[in-house]
Amino acid sequence: xxxxGYVITGWVLTAVVLAGYWASIARRTxxxxxxxxTDQSAVPPGESSHP
Amino acid sequence: MREDALLNRRLxxxxxxxxLASLAVLAVLGLWVAPPDAVQRDAQRLMYLHVPxxxxxxxxxxxTALGSALYLWRRTRSPVWxxxxxxxxxxxxxxxxxxxxxGSLWGxxxxxxxxxxxxxxxxxxxxxxxxxxxxxLRRIPGPGRATRCAIAALIAFVDVPIVHFSVDWWRTLHxxxxxxxxxxxxxxxxxxxxTLFWGVLAFTLAxxxxxxxxxxxxxxxxxREERELEQAIAERVASGDGDGSGGAGALVDSGAPR
Amino acid sequence: xNLWRETALVAGKDLxxxxxxxxxxxxxxxxxxxxxxxxxxxxxxxxxxxxxxxxGLFWVAVLLAALLAVSRSFQVETExxxxxxxxxxxxxxxxxxxxxxxxIAVQLAVLEVALGAGVALLYDVELRSLGLLVAAAVAxxxxxxxxxxxxxxxxxxxxxxxxxxxLLLLPVVAPVMLGATRAWEAGLGxxxxxxxxxxxxxxxxxxxxTSIGMLAFGPLLEEA
Numbered sequence: 001x002x003x004x005g006y007v008i009t010g011w012v013l014t015a016v017v018l019a020g021y022w023a024s025i026a027r028r029t030x031x032x033x034x035x036x037x038t039d040q041s042a043v044p045p046g047e048s049s050h051p
Numbered sequence: 052m053r054e055d056a057l058l059n060r061r062l063x064x065x066x067x068x069x070x071l072a073s074l075a076v077l078a079v080l081g082l083w084v085a086p087p088d089a090v091q092r093d094a095q096r097l098m099y100l101h102v103p104x105x106x107x108x109x110x111x112x113x114x115t116a117l118g119s120a121l122y123l124w125r126r127t128r129s130p131v132w133x134x135x136x137x138x139x140x141x142x143x144x145x146x147x148x149x150x151x152x153x154g155s156l157w158g159x160x161x162x163x164x165x166x167x168x169x170x171x172x173x174x175x176x177x178x179x180x181x182x183x184x185x186x187x188l189r190r191i192p193g194p195g196r197a198t199r200c201a202i203a204a205l206i207a208f209v210d211v212p213i214v215h216f217s218v219d220w221w222r223t224l225h226x227x228x229x230x231x232x233x234x235x236x237x238x239x240x241x242x243x244x245x246t247l248f249w250g251v252l253a254f255t256l257a258x259x260x261x262x263x264x265x266x267x268x269x270x271x272x273x274x275r276e277e278r279e280l281e282q283a284i285a286e287r288v289a290s291g292d293g294d295g296s297g298g299a300g301a302l303v304d305s306g307a308p309r
Numbered sequence: 310x311n312l313w314r315e316t317a318l319v320a321g322k323d324l325x326x327x328x329x330x331x332x333x334x335x336x337x338x339x340x341x342x343x344x345x346x347x348x349x350x351x352x353x354x355x356x357x358x359x360x361x362x363x364x365g366l367f368w369v370a371v372l373l374a375a376l377l378a379v380s381r382s383f384q385v386e387t388e389x390x391x392x393x394x395x396x397x398x399x400x401x402x403x404x405x406x407x408x409x410x411x412x413i414a415v416q417l418a419v420l421e422v423a424l425g426a427g428v429a430l431l432y433d434v435e436l437r438s439l440g441l442l443v444a445a446a447v448a449x450x451x452x453x454x455x456x457x458x459x460x461x462x463x464x465x466x467x468x469x470x471x472x473x474x475x476l477l478l479l480p481v482v483a484p485v486m487l488g489a490t491r492a493w494e495a496g497l498g499x500x501x502x503x504x505x506x507x508x509x510x511x512x513x514x515x516x517x518x519t520s521i522g523m524l525a526f527g528p529l530l531e532e533a
Contacts (some may be wrong), residue, residue, distance in 0.1 A: 003094045003160045010097045010156040032271035180480040195532025210481045217484040
């Protein structure tokens with residue numbers, strides 16, 4: 001791999017990891033919000049929680 | 052229901068966009084504006100990611116340790132600190148892994164090696180495992196979780212300088228000072244220095260933004276366990292009222308040895 | 310009762326349990342010896358590699374055996390609500406910590422003598438600077454025992470204790486591994502003066518983690 005190859009790999013990897021991690025937080029937050037009780041009736045818990 | 056967070060919504064959004072913008076600027080600076088290094092040529096450009104990532108890996112750990120300490124100290128005890136500690140740890144492990152990978156990607160073209168046994172790299176690798184242990188502990192629910200995790204974080208935190216010092220001493224005794232080590236200490240000026248500084252700034256903005264978001268998630272998830280427990284208890288009580296045999300379910304001894 | 314009497318009480322209890330059950334003697338020690346043997350399968354004895362890396366292999370074997378010793382030390386507390394007994398006994402938690410750590414250290418010391426003999430015989434090394442070797446071993450063992458006891462109580466009530474403690478303990482005792490191996494290299498070789506600074510590092514580590522353990526054991530025992 002040329003020098004440029006390593007550089008591009010590193011920058012793309014960083015972008016993917018940061019974006020992916022942000023998306024992971026967003027997804028988990030959406031799921032957690034869905035199980036919030038609305039008014040007084042508790043919404044039944046969603047799919048079983050994370051392992 | 053107002054959610055618990057570190058920053059208010061508007062500030063968090065502004066911060067998020069600022070972080071994104073500054074990272075984009077970093078890409079322009081790092082990949083285009085900054086000149087190639089005299090010795091390392093274009094491979095140098097990975098430094099603008101690796102160093103900020105390393106800075107964050109350690110900053111995040113410091114925040115986890117600080118949060119843990121403040122949680123343990125009676126006068127400042129609050130679930131807020133526990134959540135900050137936990138949130139920062141997850142972000143930290145991501146950045147530590149990134150630091151290690153970027154370090155290898157940088158080291159290979161420049162020095163021909165994927166890895167070197169110097170104090171910085173080894174300490175970062177140990178840091179990664181300390182994080183992993185902390186996060187494993189964090190996944191175990193229960194009332195004592197915050198205290199357990201806080202103490203574990205502090206035990207690990209004091210270990211980091213000891214690891215660094217001992218490896219450093221070990222390598223200097225062996226006189227393993229290779230070109231690798233010398234070049235890392237080389238001075239950089241001008242556009243390159245500015246880009247590096249910008250990188251640290253951009254990553255720090257991203258960290259604070261992610262910390263806030265991860266904190267919110269932590270607060271939501273905490274509440275969720277309690278809510279699910281209440282829900283399950285309510286259901287059990289409801290089913291137990293009409294069912295004389297007791298809803299606890301026959302606890303058959305599976306016979307499995309301990 | 311003062312701290313030392315209470316410590317002796319707890320250490321005595323753990324050692325008496327060991328004396329009757331002989332788990333360390335009949336299970337952990339053979340395990341350590343097997344590890345020493347396995348290293349010989351992994352590395353080639355005929356090319357002198359083993360004797361060169363003998364210090365490192367010895368300390369890896371000790372560390373792995375220590376994991377079992379720590380696990381055993383807290384296993385005995387899970388039966389018959391023994392942990393509750395410890396909590397309610399009125400003993401100073403710092404003394405309980407020191408007592409359990411001391412018992413582990415004694416068992417590790419026995420292990421080290423046996424494994425050390427095994428290594429000397431099987432890997433063909435000569436124990437030259439005995440003073441250095443012993444000093445390093447004492448300091449390293451104290452550090453491992455203290456840290457192991459700390460993580461042991463932290464994970465005491467948890468179901469995943471068996472897999473969690475190794476993950477938590479091993480990274481933290483990495484400096485002990487480093488220092489003990491370097492000190493033993495010096496002690497088995499010719500440059501024994503190089504070993505003593507490492508002994509100082511090991512002693513520092515042991516002191517630090519013993520102090521942390523004395524402070525943290527109480528709160529952790531409450532939560533266990």
